[in-house]
Structures are given as structure tokens and as C-alpha cells.
Amino acid sequence: MFDHGQPSYAEVNKDVLSVMLETGPKYWMLLGTTMSVAGICFFMPWIYQLFVGVGAAGMNRNAVWGSYLSNFIFWIGLSHSGTLLSAVLHITNSPWRKAIYRSAEAMTLFSLMTAAMFVMVHLGRVWFVHWSFPIPNQMGLWPNFRSPLMFDVMAITTYLTASSIFIYMGSVPDFAAVRDASTGLRRRLYTIFSFGWRGTAREWHTLGWAYTFFAIFVIPLAVSVHSIVSWDFALSIVPGLHHTIFAPYFVCGAIFSGTAGIVTVMYCLRKFLNFERYIGQVHLDSLGKLLITLSLIWSYINILELFSSWYGGTSFELEALQFKLTGFYAPLYWEMILFCAFVPLLILFKKIRWSWNKMLVISILINVGMLTERFIIVATSQPRKFLPDAFGFYFPSWIELSITVGAFAIFATLFLIFIKWVPAISIYEVKETLKPLRRDA
Amino acid sequence: MSTFVEKLRQYRKPGYYDKFDYHWTMTIDLDRCTGCEACMVACQAENNLPIVGEKRFAENREIKWIRIERYWEGEYPDVKMRFIPMLCQHCDDAPCETACPVFATYHNQDGLNTQIYNRCIGTRTCAVYCPYEVRYFNWFTYTWDEPLEQQLNPDVTVREKGVMEKCTFCIQRIRIAKDNAKDDDRRRVRDGEVVPACVQSCPTEALVFGNSNDPEAKVSKMMKNPRGYKVLEELNTTPSIVYLTKVHS
Amino acid sequence: MAIMGSFAFEEDFLTAAKKLKSSGFDKISLLSPLPLEEAQEILELGKSPVRHYSLAGAIIGAISGFAMATATALVFILPTGGRAIITVPPFLIITYEMTILFGVLFTLLGFHFVSGLPAWRDRPYLSSASSDRFVVVVEGAAADQVARAEAIIRDAGADEIQHVGEGQ
Numbered sequence: 001m002f003d004h005g006q007p008s009y010a011e012v013n014k015d016v017l018s019v020m021l022e023t024g025p026k027y028w029m030l031l032g033t034t035m036s037v038a039g040i041c042f043f044m045p046w047i048y049q050l051f052v053g054v055g056a057a058g059m060n061r062n063a064v065w066g067s068y069l070s071n072f073i074f075w076i077g078l079s080h081s082g083t084l085l086s087a088v089l090h091i092t093n094s095p096w097r098k099a100i101y102r103s104a105e106a107m108t109l110f111s112l113m114t115a116a117m118f119v120m121v122h123l124g125r126v127w128f129v130h131w132s133f134p135i136p137n138q139m140g141l142w143p144n145f146r147s148p149l150m151f152d153v154m155a156i157t158t159y160l161t162a163s164s165i166f167i168y169m170g171s172v173p174d175f176a177a178v179r180d181a182s183t184g185l186r187r188r189l190y191t192i193f194s195f196g197w198r199g200t201a202r203e204w205h206t207l208g209w210a211y212t213f214f215a216i217f218v219i220p221l222a223v224s225v226h227s228i229v230s231w232d233f234a235l236s237i238v239p240g241l242h243h244t245i246f247a248p249y250f251v252c253g254a255i256f257s258g259t260a261g262i263v264t265v266m267y268c269l270r271k272f273l274n275f276e277r278y279i280g281q282v283h284l285d286s287l288g289k290l291l292i293t294l295s296l297i298w299s300y301i302n303i304l305e306l307f308s309s310w311y312g313g314t315s316f317e318l319e320a321l322q323f324k325l326t327g328f329y330a331p332l333y334w335e336m337i338l339f340c341a342f343v344p345l346l347i348l349f350k351k352i353r354w355s356w357n358k359m360l361v362i363s364i365l366i367n368v369g370m371l372t373e374r375f376i377i378v379a380t381s382q383p384r385k386f387l388p389d390a391f392g393f394y395f396p397s398w399i400e401l402s403i404t405v406g407a408f409a410i411f412a413t414l415f416l417i418f419i420k421w422v423p424a425i426s427i428y429e430v431k432e433t434l435k436p437l438r439r440d441a
Numbered sequence: 442m443s444t445f446v447e448k449l450r451q452y453r454k455p456g457y458y459d460k461f462d463y464h465w466t467m468t469i470d471l472d473r474c475t476g477c478e479a480c481m482v483a484c485q486a487e488n489n490l491p492i493v494g495e496k497r498f499a500e501n502r503e504i505k506w507i508r509i510e511r512y513w514e515g516e517y518p519d520v521k522m523r524f525i526p527m528l529c530q531h532c533d534d535a536p537c538e539t540a541c542p543v544f545a546t547y548h549n550q551d552g553l554n555t556q557i558y559n560r561c562i563g564t565r566t567c568a569v570y571c572p573y574e575v576r577y578f579n580w581f582t583y584t585w586d587e588p589l590e591q592q593l594n595p596d597v598t599v600r601e602k603g604v605m606e607k608c609t610f611c612i613q614r615i616r617i618a619k620d621n622a623k624d625d626d627r628r629r630v631r632d633g634e635v636v637p638a639c640v641q642s643c644p645t646e647a648l649v650f651g652n653s654n655d656p657e658a659k660v661s662k663m664m665k666n667p668r669g670y671k672v673l674e675e676l677n678t679t680p681s682i683v684y685l686t687k688v689h690s
Numbered sequence: 691m692a693i694m695g696s697f698a699f700e701e702d703f704l705t706a707a708k709k710l711k712s713s714g715f716d717k718i719s720l721l722s723p724l725p726l727e728e729a730q731e732i733l734e735l736g737k738s739p740v741r742h743y744s745l746a747g748a749i750i751g752a753i754s755g756f757a758m759a760t761a762t763a764l765v766f767i768l769p770t771g772g773r774a775i776i777t778v779p780p781f782l783i784i785t786y787e788m789t790i791l792f793g794v795l796f797t798l799l800g801f802h803f804v805s806g807l808p809a810w811r812d813r814p815y816l817s818s819a820s821s822d823r824f825v826v827v828v829e830g831a832a833a834d835q836v837a838r839a840e841a842i843i844r845d846a847g848a849d850e851i852q853h854v855g856e857g858q
Contacts (some may be wrong), residue, residue, distance in 0.1 A: 009723055009822035053602030054563065055580025060501035064565040064578055124563015124578065124603025131562055132542045134758060141544060141560070142762030146773055146780045149542040149566055154787040162794045169801065173820070177723075180817035195808035198815050200827075201733050203805050204725035209738035210801035214794060217744075221790045228783065236570045237536055237676055382569045386673055387527065389510035390574035392501055431724040436700040439847070452764070452775035534772030547768040679772070 007277060008437070012430050016174075016423045017181050019273050023420065034412040042406025045399045046121055054124050057400045062392025063383035067400040068122035070374040071407060074257070075115035076156070076229055077250070077370060081258025082108030083163040084222035087215035096286050098429035099278045103269055104262050105167040106422070110414040111261070112160050114407050121403060133157075148228070148235045155221075155228045162221055166214045167422075169207065172197050174423040226254040233377065240320035240381035243308060249301045256294040256340070257370035263287050263363035265415075267356055269424060278425050281354060288353040291366070295344035302341070316386055324380045328393070332372045333380075339369030456533070461552035463630065465610050466653035467640070468663040469526055470685040473647035476524035480507050480639035480648065487611060487638035489597045491583030504577040506608040507639050523687065526648070528639070529554060529575045529608035530672065530680030537567035537576065545605070551615065552681060556607055563603040572673050573680075576607045610650070611637035632658040653681075692814045692829040693836060695843035696850045700726065703824035706846030707732045710828060715839055721815070721825035740800040747796020748789050755788025756781055814854045 007015065049056040059066040082104035089097035120126045132143050132153050143150050175194035179187055197203060230250035233241040243249075263284070270279045309321045324333055343365050352358045383392035396404075418424070451457075484490065484507050493503050507528040514521040531554045538546050538554065545561040548554060568576040582602040585593065593599060596613040600606050618635040622628065632651050640648040651660030663669075668685040697703040700722075707720050711732055720729040759781040767775055802808070814827045826848070828839045836853075843851055 013723075013821045053579070053581040055497075055502060055602070059565075059580070061503065061577060062501065062574055064568040122564070124565065124605075125561065126563075128543075128562045131560070134762065139560070140765070142765055143542050144539075144544045144768070144770060145759040145763065145784050146539050146770060146777050147542040147566075148540065148780075149564055151780070151783045151787070153542065154784055154791075158787045158791040158794075161791060165794055165798055169798070172807075177820040180820045191810060192808075195802075196810045196813070197807065198719070198813060199721045199723060199819055201720040201722070201726065201729040202735065203807065204722070205730045205733075205735045206738055206740055206801055206805040208725055209740040210797050213740065213744040213797045217748075217790050217793045217797070221787075224783075224786060224790075232566070236540070236566075237572055238569060385574065386572045386676075387510065387574055389512065389527075428724045437698070438701065439699050449776065452767070455774050456772045457767075457769040457775055536771060538770035539773060541770070544766075544768050544770070547770050548772075 006434055009431055009434070012278075012427055012434075013177055013181065015275075015277065016425050016427050016430075017178060019424060020178060020420055020422075021182065027416070027420075031413065031416045034409045034416060037409035038406050038413050040406070041402045042117075042410055045402050045406070049121070049399060050126070054122075056397065058395050058397035060392055060394065062385075062390055063379070063394030065122075065378050065382055066394055067375060067378070067396040067404060068118050070371075070378040071404055072115050072118035072122065073229055073250070073374040073377070074371050075111045075118060075407065075411075076226060077254035077257045077374070078261045078367070079108040079111040079115065079159075079163075079258065080222055080226055080251070080254035081262055082106070083166055083218050084108075084255065085259065085262070087166070087218040087222075090215045091212065091219070094286075095433050096282050098433055099275075099280075099425055100262065100266060100283055101429075102167070102170065102422070102426045103265055103424050105163065105170070106415065106418045106424075107258075107261060107265055108163050109160075109167060110411050110418070112156070112163065113414065114411050116156065116160070117407065117410065148231045151228045152232060155225045159221055159225045162214070162218055166211075166218055169211060169214060170426065171422050172207065173199060173204075173428045174426060177427050178423065223251055226251045233381075236382075238382050238385050239314070239316035240309065240324065241377070243305060245301060245305050245308065249298075249305060252294060252297050252301055253370060253373065256291070256298050257367050259287060259290050259294060260363040260366035260370075263291070263359055264367070267360045267363075270356065273419065273424060275425060278430055284356060284359060285353060288347045288359060291344055291363075292347050295341060295347075295366075299341040302337070320381055320384065323384055324376065327380065329376055329380050333376055336369045336372045336376065339365045340373065343369075458548075458550065458552075461654065462550045463615075463652045464552040464654045464681070465531070465615065465635075466552075466651065466660050466664065466681045466683070467528075467610070467637075468649045468660055468666075468669070468683045468685060470647045470649075470663075471523075471525060471687045472668075472685060473645040474509075474524050474526060475645055475647075476509050476511070476522075477644065478509050479642045479644060480526060481505050481509065483638040483642035484608075486592070487594055487597070488609070489593050489599050491579075491600075492585075492589075493583060497580070502580050504579070504606070506575070506577065506606070525672075525684070526639075527573060527575060527672075528682070529610075530573055530678065530682045531608075531610060532678035532680045534677060534679050536570040536572065536676075536678060540564075540566040540570045542566075553610055553612065553615075554607075555612065556605060556609065558598055558600050558604045558606060561604045563605065565605065567605055572676055572678065576605055579604045579606065611635075614638075629655075632660075692827055692854050693831065693839050693843065694814050694816065694828075694852045694854055695826045695840075695846075695848035696816055696818070696852075697824040697826070697846070697848050698822070699847065700824055702847035703826060704728050704732065706826050706843050706848065709842045709846065710826065710839060713838065713842060715828050715831060715835070717829040717831075719814070719827040719829070721819040721827065723820055723822060723824075738804060740797060740804050743800025743803070744793055744797045747799075748793035750796070751789040751792025752785050754792065755785035758788070759784045 057066055086101035086105050134143055172194055175190050176197035179190035179194050227247035230246040234246035266279050269275050309317045343362055346352050379394050383394050490504050507526055510525045510527050512523045535554050543560055543562055546556050546567055565578055579600050579602050615635050618630045622630045637650055640650045649660050649663050651658040653661050664683045666685050669683045670686055671680045710718055760776050763775050816823055816825050819825045831839050
């Protein structure tokens with residue numbers, strides 16, 4: 001488990017907490033950069049769009065959904081691995097989860113927040129977004145629970161709530177460790193955050209049970225969230241979207257891109273926060289194997305989707321299929337196939353699987369492929385439905401491209417804030433993987 | 442209690458309505474349609490459709506609740522052009538209605554697929570779900586140059602940015618006709634009393650509008666024409682518009 | 691009066707806990723920097739009542755989810771897409787999500803009730819217990835028992851023993 005010898009308990013605390021307690025100028029520069037990129041690339045175009053109207057984006061009459069929605073699916077997908085993986089590995093009691101799950105869950109939370117931002121950006125009249133929540137309003141009107149979008153609202157709110165509770169409860173003992181290692185205002189804050197945690201057997205016992213139940217609730221929830229996102233598309237009758245395979249397709253793709261995202265984040269944590277000691281070869285190896293498996297499932301579902309379109313044989317489906325495979329966006333489609341179906345096969349080689357740098361490149365390529373996958377879903381199907389006269393074409397405007405870039409900066413900003421407020425590695429669970437200190441040793 | 446159970450049972454029934462009060466229906470005789478686009482202009486004037494300008498038109502952001510679709514048949518020089526006016530089909534099983542999270546579109550008791558502008562939050566899902574592509578989104582807030590704002594129809598709202606809109610079968614005229622019927626102590630609207638702008642302006646009378654619940658109405662008789670068909674009927678959206686196919690010589 | 695003994699080694703700490711328990715001290719708190727199953731076994735904690743909260747939450751969530759969807763659909767009768775007003779399949783999805791939402795929230799509540807947290811008052815505590823020390827706290831011992839408890843803790847190998855006033 002540990003590449004460079006086993007640390008002592010106190011060293012674990014010191015290593016993990018030093019990231020929070022010692023802040024250099026580099027961090028502030030990085031945070032300043034991401035914040036200004038987020039402001040300039042995301043919020044300024046968005047504010048402009050709020051004043052002008054959604055027409056600032058490249059969408060038009062036949063292509064009313066655009067990159068905002070494909071980005072939304074992408075970010076929801078990216079959120080899918082953290083909490084889900086953490087919960088599954090917690091229940092199956094896998095030891096390699098313990099060092100990586102905290103940041104993986106943070107990734108879930110922040111990509112979910114980014115995804116929620118895209119819903120806001122997508123809406124024509126975002127200032128009325130509260131009408132889509134089941135809260136009383138002045139019209140006395142309640143939302144339409146028959147709508148797939150309402151499923152989305154319910155699922156994402158639940159997911160956001162559950163995953164924040166999951167990450168928070170998992171961090172309570174670590175907040176106590178921060179409290180004990182700090183003074184002044186920080187100490188007072190973390191006293192509140194840690195609920196006065198002392199680490200008694202009874203507290204550990206209760207937390208363990210509660211945590212297991214959170215995990216049990218979160219697993220079916222995470223699966224349902226991306227199924228529901230897929231139903232936004234699959235419940236329409238648009239050729240190319242109206243497939244029953246869509247729910248498993250989206251869930252699998254989501255976990256796939258989320259796992260690749262975890263590899264990227266792990267690389268950064270290791271590199272920039274000096275967690276080499278805790279995040280080691282074991283984690284890379286296991287994540288690599290998971291990536292191959294998911295990539296194979298993903299490829300299989302993709303073949304199946306093409307097959308069922310072709311086998312269905314209606315002219316609309318064939319037309320949609322043809323446009324996807326050979327139309328304007330065909331290069332993007334084949335790029336996606338290359339990055340998501342073929343590149344991950346390289347992980348089969350141990351030399352590649354065990355190299356952090358190579359895995360970083362592969363994980364980024366996978367996510368580039370997944371981003372285009374979502375774009376293709378939105379851009380190739382719904383502008384070309386049934387009536388050829390009304391066929392449209394969609395190309396994103398510079399505002400959409402800028403907002404797409406800005407979203408990554410928002411994610412990075414949130415993550416940078418996170419590493420200063422929450423121990424990025426679970427202190428107590430890392431200690432569980434250590435051999436206990438013995439008197440005779 | 443029994444009425445409560447009865448009501449619940451009724452609410453479980455697909456379609457909910459046994460029969461609409463009125464079932465506003467249109468027939469379009471493609472044999473008569475010359476593709477003159479008078480209906481489009483009439484609709485533009487009646488329903489305060491914005492004039493989006495050349496640039497927006499090129500971006501494919503025009504708003505025309507009724508449009509004439511053109512399809513070419515054959516290769517030059519043996520080429521024929523076919524027209525089909527396309528407007529909201531007011532489907533009884535409309536895919537767009539279930540999609541809206543805020544009930545901005547729903548089915549009213551007249552069998553109309555209504556769009557409530559001030560409830561719309563602009564998710565645009567309805568436009569994606571619509572197989573006929575007859576829903577139009579306000580990408581911007583459009584304005585009318587002076588003195589054009591003087592010609593706006595006071596019976597119809599002007600929509601702001603971020604709102605979906607579509608053909609309403611000139612619901613303002615239906616309302617006026619119903620009000621008149623009530624004022625005259627008649628309970629029902631007479632056939633031919635409601636005429637949407639497009640029907641009114643059609644020089645060849647290709648468009649016929651009326652209440653298909655009334656077997657004596659002109660539209661009911663037209664619907665029985667063996668040439669009748671519905672567009673994309675295989676999608677089971679049960680449209681309220683019947684097209685009468687062109688007679689080929 | 692509470693006696694607090696701090697250990698460097700997990701095994702010594704567990705020995706002390708076992709002995710204290712078998713000598714009849716009931717109010718023992720076992721503070722450790724990581725969850726120890728053995729410590730939980732010594733205190734005979736068994737199954738946590740948190741699970742009842744989870745079940746109750748899930749059931750309440752399921753019922754209220756379906757009830758919410760049905761009741762709000764009946765406030766205004768707005769037929770859409772030829773569907774029934776009370777449409778079961780979509781409402782089941784709402785039910786599913788609400789089941790999980792309430793399950794999670796009730797589990798959180800259950801955690802707070804069962805563990806007694808948040809407790810921001812001062813309780814016997816060593817700040818090194820969150821790092822690498824194992825601490826045994828014996829509370830509520832009668833005056834004549836204090837020495838005996840102290841002896842047990844010392845014999846097990848505690849490096850440091852403190853007497854602290856309770857509830858300060």
C-alpha cells in the first residue's frame with residue numbers, strides 16, 4: 001500500500017493537515033487565476049447573455065438545445081464516480097478506497113454544482129427557476145411531476161443533498177483533527193464543524209452505521225440520477241435519442257468519465273500536495289483496471305445503440321444514424337470512438353497502467369472523448385428530427401465555448417477552496433490501513 | 442366519499458377527457474393550396490409575431506407560427522414542387538405537454554394545446570419533443586420600430602425573451618366567439634363563427650376550421666374525405682389537423 | 691470527577707478498557723483517533739439504532755413523495771399529453787427520489803440523536819486523541835473506586851493519567 005514506508009499516526013495528521021494549514025504564494029496565485037478565469041470566461045458572458053437573451057448562444061430554431069445541455073450532462077457524468085465509487089467500495093470494504101475517496105467525493109460535489117450552473121445558463125428565463133421546485137408560489141401552481149425535467153430537479157437536488165451529507169459526515173472526525181491542530185478563529189470554526197467530536201467508541205460506532213446507510217442510499221441514487229438525465233432525451237420521440245439503452249448507456253458513460261476524472265485529480269493531488277506517500281501504485285492500478293472494464297462496457301453499449309438504430313430500420317432512425325456516422329460531426333464521432341474505446345485499451349499494458357504520466361494523458365483523453373460524446377448526442381439528433389424542411393444545424397457560438405472553458409475554472413476554484421477547508425485525504429481511514437503500533441515492535 | 446373515489450378513478454383515466462367541450466380542428470386541402478403564404482402574413486399580423494430581421498433570419502431564428510414547407514420531387518427538368526402548410530397540430534397526445542416542468546403548456550377543455558407565456562421558464566424541452574418543429578423560441582426581446590408598434594393586436598400579448606411560443610388557433614378569436622355566444626344566450630358557438638387569421642386569409646379556401654364535435658360542421662364533413670391523412674400519424678400523437686392529399690393526375 | 695488515562699499503544703488501551711469493564715465501571719469512554727471494532731465490542735454496542743431512523747425516513751419519504759406528486763396534480767387539473775392526472779409511472783420516480791432524500795436526512799438526524807452530537811460543551815478530552823493517542827475516560831466513579839480505576843489504567847501501561855472535573 002505505501003510506496004515509501006509506513007508513516008506513523010502523527011505523521012499522517014501532520015502530512016494531511018499541513019496542506020490546509022500552510023499556504024504559500026503559489027496557492028494564492030493559482031486561486032486568483034482560476035477565479036479570474038471563471039469570472040471572465042463564465043460569468044461575464046453569462047451576464048451578457050442574461051441581458052441579451054439566450055440568442056447570444058449559437059442555438060437556433062431547430063436546434064434549441066445546445067452545448068449548455070451537453071456540458072450539463074458532462075459535468076453530471078463527471079460527478080458520478082466520486083460518491084458512487086466511494087459508497088460501493090465502502091460497502092465492499094476495499095482498502096484502496098480510503099486514501100482517495102475524500103477528494104473523489106469532493107469532485108462529485110463540485111462537478112454537480114458546475115452542472116447545476118449549466119442548467120441556469122441554459123434556461124431562457126432563469127429568474128423564474130424557482131417555479132420548477134415544489135415550493136408554494138404566488139400562482140398557487142405546482143410543478144408538473146409528469147415531466148422528465150421534474151425528475152431531474154428532484155434527482156439532482158437529492159443527489160446534491162445526499163453527497164454533501166456523505167462527504168461532510170465522513171469528514172467530521174477529520175474536522176476534529178483540524179480543530180486540535182489549530183488555534184484562534186480556525187479552532188473555533190472547526191469546533192463548530194466537528195460537532196464537538198471526541199472520537200469515543202460510541203461516536204465511531206454511530207458514525208460507522210450512519211455512514212454505511214448513507215452509502216446504501218447513495219448507490220441507487222447515483223444510478224438513478226444519470227438514468228433520469230438520460231430520460232430527458234430518451235423520453236422524447238426524437239430519432240437517435242428514443243432508445244431504451246440510453247439509461248445504462250449514460251450511467252456507464254458517467255462512471256467511465258468520472259473514474260477518468262478521479263485519475264486526473266489524483267495526479268494533481270500527488271503532484272502538487274505531496275501525497276505520494278498515500279496515493280500510490282495500488283490506487284492507480286485499481287483505477288486503471290476499472291477504466292478498462294468501463295471502457296469495454298461503454299463500447300459494447302455503443303455498438304448496441306448503432307445496431308438497434310440500424311435494425312429498427314425506420315427511415316428517420318437511419319437518417320439520424322447516417323448523419324451521426326458520416327455527417328458534419330462525424331469527425332467528432334470517430335474522435336470519441338478513438339478516445340473512449342481504443343485509447344483505454346492501452347491500459348491493458350502494465351507499463352502504461354503503472355505510469356502516472358501516461359495514465360494522466362489517457363484519463364484526459366477519455367474525458368475529452370466523453371465531452372464530445374455528449375456534444376454529439378445533443379448536436380446531431382434534435383436539430384434533424386422528422387420533417388426534412390425543418391432540418392437545422394447547430395454550431396456553438398464563442399459565448400458557449402467561453403462558458404465551457406469557464407466551467408473548468410469554476411470547478412478548479414471550488415476544488416482549490418476545498419483543499420484548504422477539508423482534509424483532502426481522510427486521516428482516520430488512512431490510519432485504518434496502517435498496521436497498529438505495537439509495544440514489542 | 443364515493444364521489445371522491447369516482448373522481449380519483451376519473452383522474453386515472455388516460456386522456457382524462459371523454460369528450461372536449463369543443464374539439465377545434467382544421468383541415469388543409471393540399472390540392473387547393475397554392476403556397477401563396479398569405480396565411481403566414483395574416484398570422485404575423487394577428488398574433489404580434491416579431492419581425493426578426495435579416496440577420497436573425499439567416500441564423501434560422503425566425504418566428505412563423507404557420508409556415509409553408511416546400512418539397513421538391515424529381516430531377517431537373519422533370520421537377521415538381523409540393524407545399525405543405527405546417528402549424529401546431531394541437532395533438533391530443535402531445536409529446537410537448539408532458540415535457541414542461543412548470544405546466545406552461547397543457548391541454549385545455551377545447552382540445553387546444555395551449556401555451557402560457559408568462560409561466561414559461563424557457564427550458565425549450567417542448568420544442569425538442571415536438572416532432573413537427575412548430576414551436577418557436579424568443580431568443581431575444583424583439584421590438585417594433587415606430588410606428589409599427591401601432592399595428593400590434595391588443596388582444597394578444599407581446600412575448601419577451603426566453604419564452605416559447607406557437608400557434609394557438611387564434612385563441613383570442615375563440616374566446617371572443619364564446620363570449621358573444623354567451624351574451625346572445627346561446628350556449629354554443631355556431632359553425633363558421635370562429636375563423637383563425639390563416640383560414641380567413643386563405644384565397645383558395647384550402648384551410649377549413651371548426652368544431653369537429655359538431656357532426657354538421659363543415660370541418661367534420663371535410664375530415665371524412667377519403668383523401669384525409671395526418672402528418673406523422675405513426676408517432677401516435679393524434680394531431681387535430683387533417684391534411685387532404687393532393688390529387689395526382 | 692473523571693479519570694483520564696492516555697495510551698500510546700492500541701493493545702494497552704484495549705486491555706485497560708477490558709479490565710475496567712469487567713471490574714464494573716460502566717461510564718467508560720474510549721477515545722481513539724480511528725474507529726476500533728474491538729473497543730466497540732468491549733462496550734457491547736451491538737447494532738446501532740441509527741438503522742431504525744433510516745428505515746423510518748425511507749418509508750416516510752416514499753409515502754410523502756407519492757402523496758406530494760398526487761396532491762399537487764390535483765390542485766389544478768391540468769391534463770398533459772393525453773396522460774392521466776394521477777400518472778403512476780412518473781410519480782414512482784418522484785417516490786424513489788424522495789425515499790432516498792428522506793432516508794438520508796433521517797439517517798443524519800438519527801446520527802445526531804444517537805451519538806449525542808453536536809455537543810459543544812467541554813468534556814474530558816485530550817487534543818492528541820485525534821492524532822495518535824488512545825484515551826480511556828472513566829466517569830462517575832465513586833470516591834473509593836477512583837484509586838482502583840487509576841491502578842487498572844496504570845497497570846495496563848498508560849503514560850499519563852489526569853483527573854479532570856466533570857462537565858467543565
